[in-house]
Amino acid sequence: MDTFVDIVLLAFLAICAISILTLRDLFAMAMMFGLFSLITAGLFTTMDAPDVAFTEAAVGAGISTILILTTLAQTARREAPRPRHNALLPMVVVWITGAVLIYGTADLPAFGDPDAPAHNHVAPHYLQESPAEIGIPNAVAAVLASYRGFDTWGEVLVVFAAVVGVIALIGLRRRPPGVTAGPVAMEQHDVLRVIAKLVVPVILLFGLYVQFHGEYSPGGGFQAGVIFAAAIILYALVFDLDAARKVIPPGWLNRLPAIGALIFGGVGLVTMLLGGDFLDYDYLREDPRAAQQLGILLVEIGVGVTVASSMLVFYFTFAERGRGRRTGNGETGA
Amino acid sequence: MSFFEHYNYHLAIVLSMIGFYTMISRTNLVKKIAGLNIFQVSVFILFVSIGVLDGGTVPILRAGQTEYANPLPHVLILTAIVVGVAITAVALTLVIRIREAYGTVEEDQIQEQDDLP
Numbered sequence A: 001m002d003t004f005v006d007i008v009l010l011a012f013l014a015i016c017a018i019s020i021l022t023l024r025d026l027f028a029m030a031m032m033f034g035l036f037s038l039i040t041a042g043l044f045t046t047m048d049a050p051d052v053a054f055t056e057a058a059v060g061a062g063i064s065t066i067l068i069l070t071t072l073a074q075t076a077r078r079e080a081p082r083p084r085h086n087a088l089l090p091m092v093v094v095w096i097t098g099a100v101l102i103y104g105t106a107d108l109p110a111f112g113d114p115d116a117p118a119h120n121h122v123a124p125h126y127l128q129e130s131p132a133e134i135g136i137p138n139a140v141a142a143v144l145a146s147y148r149g150f151d152t153w154g155e156v157l158v159v160f161a162a163v164v165g166v167i168a169l170i171g172l173r174r175r176p177p178g179v180t181a182g183p184v185a186m187e188q189h190d191v192l193r194v195i196a197k198l199v200v201p202v203i204l205l206f207g208l209y210v211q212f213h214g215e216y217s218p219g220g221g222f223q224a225g226v227i228f229a230a231a232i233i234l235y236a237l238v239f240d241l242d243a244a245r246k247v248i249p250p251g252w253l254n255r256l257p258a259i260g261a262l263i264f265g266g267v268g269l270v271t272m273l274l275g276g277d278f279l280d281y282d283y284l285r286e287d288p289r290a291a292q293q294l295g296i297l298l299v300e301i302g303v304g305v306t307v308a309s310s311m312l313v314f315y316f317t318f319a320e321r322g323r324g325r326r327t328g329n330g331e332t333g334a
Numbered sequence B: 001m002s003f004f005e006h007y008n009y010h011l012a013i014v015l016s017m018i019g020f021y022t023m024i025s026r027t028n029l030v031k032k033i034a035g036l037n038i039f040q041v042s043v044f045i046l047f048v049s050i051g052v053l054d055g056g057t058v059p060i061l062r063a064g065q066t067e068y069a070n071p072l073p074h075v076l077i078l079t080a081i082v083v084g085v086a087i088t089a090v091a092l093t094l095v096i097r098i099r100e101a102y103g104t105v106e107e108d109q110i111q112e113q114d115d116l117p
Helices: A002-022 A026-046 A050-074 A088-105 A123-133 A139-147 A149-171 A190-212 A221-239 A241-247 A256-273 A288-329 B003-025 B029-051 B071-102 B107-115
Strands: none
Touching: A002 A026, A002 B003, A002 B029, A026 A050, A026 B029, A050 A221, A050 A288, A050 B029, A050 B071, A088 B003, A123 A139, A123 A288, A123 B071, A139 A149, A139 A288, A139 B071, A149 A256, A149 A288, A149 B071, A190 A221, A190 A288, A221 A241, A221 A288, A221 B071, A241 A288, A256 A288, A288 B071, B003 B029, B029 B071, B071 B107
């Protein structure tokens, strides 16, 4: 049954991908892209990876799609007709690359094979020793925040660097003088407003649950951050950007990605000051297991703050830019 | 028989090639980024597939269960998804800037403007 569901979902993915390739209307393409991500999230669930599925559902179907739509509103709605002359070469390149890769899979261990090297390297240690060493049931959270904490710290810094990049490229220009941004669109959509009012608090609550219950059930800072951001982006979409800005003032929001990264790095520094290595949580408290759990909790909060605020900075920067343009030269958009 | 044991990997490769083709054959920059994302998702599927274990379950430890999916690919991929959207955001930002500078997001038209003396 699993195999059947798996193959059906993968077939749907291929269909979505081909329609993304062929659709001329880029708004339709963006919606197909959201669907593509949602199906991917379903596929991850069938492959026993709920943590990944959470993240993909919130990021791919929510945030990425909205960022693409906001960009389209500021660029072009349709793809220009394509010149014919370059159609053959890409096809040849793709077929050759694909054939080589498929040939390469012949040497891979079978799908789900327990003897595969991936299942016999570090994974048995994580699964068998983590109850004694860390004592939290969610092995993914244990690996993410403790065993591979240094790696995760790097990922958080990449997200932070992306925030700096986006702000440097389009965030610094204030709204041009004389352009007043009135409330946009959604006022006549009563159904949307009522549903959003009902749904947003539930999503926020679920985000907090995913954050703080992440040691015991699927969840953690990355998943919670994107879910939390998705709720506030939904609020901003339905009730206008200014209302959302009142919830989280931009002055604070722009500092939060750095604050989250500092919480993460600060935990590392504290463990160093207490005599351990960077991010060696054992030194935080007497009992090593309690120390590990405290360290994971703090680090996940840092991750959650950085991820949630980064996603919001992306959306607010994009939307603010689009609004300046739209009211500036009369273009219509989302 | 052994060929069909790899169906997940094969379909991930098919997806990645669709994404790759979108990137190299289309001139619209937003579409190229969508292609890049498809490619990225195919890599995610490949990684998570490697973590699947026959008879295994979700890697949340509980008494009486010994077989779990490999948690390591899950960790790598869930962080990669968030990093991926951050990279997509920077790429889309560049597209917005290009549109403001050139008035178009079609690669060949941008090239024509650059080629003008």
